[in-house]
Amino acid sequence: MTAGQRFARVVTDIVVRRPLLWRALRPLMRKQFDKLAPVWDARRSPEAFLTVGVGLDRLAQPPKRVLDLGTGTGSVARILAERYPSAEIVAVDLSPRMIEEARSRTAAPNVRFEVADAERLPFDDGAFDLATLANMIPFFDELARVVAPGGHVLFSFSLGPGTPIYVTPERLRDALGRRGFSEFAELSAGAGTALLARKR
Ligand SMILES: C[S@@+](CC[C@H](N)C(=O)[O-])C[C@H]1O[C@@H](n2cnc3c(N)ncnc32)[C@H](O)[C@@H]1O
Numbered sequence: 001m002t003a004g005q006r007f008a009r010v011v012t013d014i015v016v017r018r019p020l021l022w023r024a025l026r027p028l029m030r031k032q033f034d035k036l037a038p039v040w041d042a043r044r045s046p047e048a049f050l051t052v053g054v055g056l057d058r059l060a061q062p063p064k065r066v067l068d069l070g071t072g073t074g075s076v077a078r079i080l081a082e083r084y085p086s087a088e089i090v091a092v093d094l095s096p097r098m099i100e101e102a103r104s105r106t107a108a109p110n111v112r113f114e115v116a117d118a119e120r121l122p123f124d125d126g127a128f129d130l131a132t133l134a135n136m137i138p139f140f141d142e143l144a145r146v147v148a149p150g151g152h153v154l155f156s157f158s159l160g161p162g163t164p165i166y167v168t169p170e171r172l173r174d175a176l177g178r179r180g181f182s183e184f185a186e187l188s189a190g191a192g193t194a195l196l197a198r199k200r
Contacts, residue, residue, distance in 0.1 A: 004032055005164035012137050012165045016175075019139060022119050030094050033072070037097035040073050041105075048158040050189035052076055052134060055154040055196045056083060058185055063087055063130035067146060069118045070094070070136030074102030074111070076156075080132065081108035090123070092116040121146055130154065135165050138172070144179035147199050153181065156194040169195050 001009070011029060015022045062084050068077045071091035080089050089111045093099050102113050116122055119139045126148035133143075134156045147153055155172055157163040169186050172195050176184075181197040188194070 001164060004036070007032065008164040009166070012167065015137050015139075016167055016171065019119065019141070022139070026094065026117065026119075033093075033095035034097040037073065037095060037101045040098070040101065041075070044075070045158070047190040048192070049075055049079060049134065049156070051156040051158075051187055051192035051194035052079055052132065052154065054187050054189045055156060055185075055194045056080075058187070058196055059130070059152060063128075063152070065128045066090070066130045066132065067092070067121075067123070067128040068132045068134075069143070070133060071102055071113065072098050072135075074106050074113065076132050076134045077102065077111045077113070078106055078108060081106070081111045085110060088112075090114065090128075092118065092121070094118070118142060126151075132156070134158070135163055137165055138167060138175070140175045140179055144176075144181070144199070149180075149199055152196060152198050154194060154196050156192060158192050160188070160191055160193040162191070169193070172197075 011025050066080050066089045068091040071077050071093045077091035092114045096115050099113050099115050123146050127146050129148050129151040131153045157166050176197050180200050183198040185196040
């Protein structure tokens with residue numbers, strides 16, 4: 001791992017355990033991802049989002065309102081837009097440079113990109129019936145707030161446990177289970193892993 005990737009992993013481990021420390025770490029993360037934005041896609045393997053497709057295949061109904069958290073350059077938002085052309089997709093990222101890159105790469109009319117922090121989202125309670133997080137630090141309270149009852153959350157990690165921003169399935173199940181999620185499915189494809197859960 002590079003120094004930047006090690007930093008991302010340490011921040012993930014800290015924030016998952018102590019979310020209150022995020023605000024002190026946020027400026028450093030934003031700076032790091034602003035810097036990475038122009039080269040982000042060049043570093044991605046074409047297989048990076050296989051598990052996203054595998055997770056979406058498990059949904060019984062197509063979602064109508066989808067939130068992609070930590071969208072980066074918008075790869076998952078574009079997968080969602082193509083798969084669900086009549087859904088409204090909102091994709092957010094902390095890094096303004098990532099959002100600029102995402103907008104410049106996305107023609108789909110049903111995607112809207114916004115700069116926002118997943119720790120405090122500018123959306124109503126239960127505003128989404130699916131939230132996706134690819135290689136992204138989870139903020140469980142806020143996630144549980146914006147997903148509607150009966151809605152789903154899909155976590156994916158492009159390199160499984162080797163992903164710099166990685167949270168174990170055990171920790172995800174525990175944190176989500178305490179916030180009303182169940183029906184967990186652990187998935188994998190290529191090097192990637194994913195976890196799908198449904199809010200009761
Ligand atoms: C490892 S990148 C993943 C980007 C994209 N999902 C992908 O897999 O290509 C993590 C992204 O999450 C963003 N991010 C980190 N913390 C965030 C937060 N609290 N709120 C919103 N975005 C965040 C970063 O700016 C970065 O673009």
